[in-house]
Amino acid sequence: MVIARLLGAIGAASAALSPCAVASAEPYRLRADAFASAADPSGFVMLQAEAREREPLLVDAEALVWTGVGLDRADDPEARGDAVLASVRLRDPVRYVDARFGRLFFQGGAIRPQHMDGAVVGFRSPTGATTEVFAGLPVAPGSAGRRCRCSEKWRITARSARPDSSIRPRILPFPERRPRQSGHRARSGCSRCRKHWSNGAAARTGMAR
Amino acid sequence: MPQALVERGGSPHWHGPLKLLSRAERIESGWWDEGERGAAGDVRRDYFVARNPLGQWAWVFRDAEGWFLHGLFA
Numbered sequence: 001m002v003i004a005r006l007l008g009a010i011g012a013a014s015a016a017l018s019p020c021a022v023a024s025a026e027p028y029r030l031r032a033d034a035f036a037s038a039a040d041p042s043g044f045v046m047l048q049a050e051a052r053e054r055e056p057l058l059v060d061a062e063a064l065v066w067t068g069v070g071l072d073r074a075d076d077p078e079a080r081g082d083a084v085l086a087s088v089r090l091r092d093p094v095r096y097v098d099a100r101f102g103r104l105f106f107q108g109g110a111i112r113p114q115h116m117d118g119a120v121v122g123f124r125s126p127t128g129a130t131t132e133v134f135a136g137l138p139v140a141p142g143s144a145g146r147r148c149r150c151s152e153k154w155r156i157t158a159r160s161a162r163p164d165s166s167i168r169p170r171i172l173p174f175p176e177r178r179p180r181q182s183g184h185r186a187r188s189g190c191s192r193c194r195k196h197w198s199n200g201a202a203a204r205t206g207m208a209r
Numbered sequence: 210m211p212q213a214l215v216e217r218g219g220s221p222h223w224h225g226p227l228k229l230l231s232r233a234e235r236i237e238s239g240w241w242d243e244g245e246r247g248a249a250g251d252v253r254r255d256y257f258v259a260r261n262p263l264g265q266w267a268w269v270f271r272d273a274e275g276w277f278l279h280g281l282f283a
Contacts, residue, residue, distance in 0.1 A: 035219060035220070035229075037220065037226070037228060037229070042228060042229045042230070043229070044229075044232075044233060046255075064233055064235075064255065066232035066233060068232075069229070069230060082232055084232055084233050084235070085233075085235060091240065095240060098240045104235075105234065105235040105236070105237075107236070107237060113234065113235065113236055115234075122240065
């Protein structure tokens with residue numbers, strides 16, 4: 001019911017889309033942002049909605065669509081239009097439980113965020129220890145909804161952490177379980193994936209300097 | 210520390226208007242520490258690779274407060 005209302009609210013927000021439109025009317029909060037460069041085509045559209053009507057359950061949803069870059073880079077998967085985010089999030093106000101599903105980036109601790117279609121559920125104990133479990137399928141950049149052919153396998157990831165001090169949690173074991181992929185270059189990925197990951201490494205390297 | 214970028218017409222500027230070259234990559238902090246003292250809280254950032262008219266490549270992000278420059282590519 002709440003999700004249905006949220007989706008309706010997102011539709012209303014998209015109809016009234018402006019470069020930055022915010023409507024705040026508790027218990028619902030809507031936000032729509034659009035960025036576009038006409039001279040050098042690129043841009044994105046982002047819709048966010050939040051519902052607090054049914055506390056103690058908080059619901060928010062967001063969608064981010066990358067419209068792509070000009071035709072001069074049409075062969076670059078990073079430059080193609082794509083649905084980057086389309087997820088719904090449920091959580092309690094005290095943050096003991098947090099669940100998300102849809103297309104999302106899973107923050108697996110010290111590794112690069114993984115772009116996945118799936119669901120992640122997190123639990124936090126009163127002492128601060130947290131556990132997250134994720135299951136889903138990897139998304140290839142620029143696939144416009146199609147998944148990466150090199151890793152069309154369910155991926156299950158679990159992460160656990162406990163507070164090491166009053167400031168940061170410390171990451172404990174990070175097991176990842178993937179179905180066996182015989183004769184398949186799962187570690188290096190396909191040409192598209194390899195490009196995607198090398199781009200990420202370049203970004204990190206650039207930032208370190 | 211990330212440097213806040215000037216926005217003109219809704220577009221981020223750094224030595225001229227920035228052209229976004231890559232789709233967004235979401236990086237967010239832990240949902241579990243929102244509201245705790247000394248913690249980052251529930252921060253959500255969408256990162257892009259961008260280029261300015263001088264040909265400089267930058268790593269920029271956008272959050273609820275606007276656009277920021279986080280780093281440069283050497």
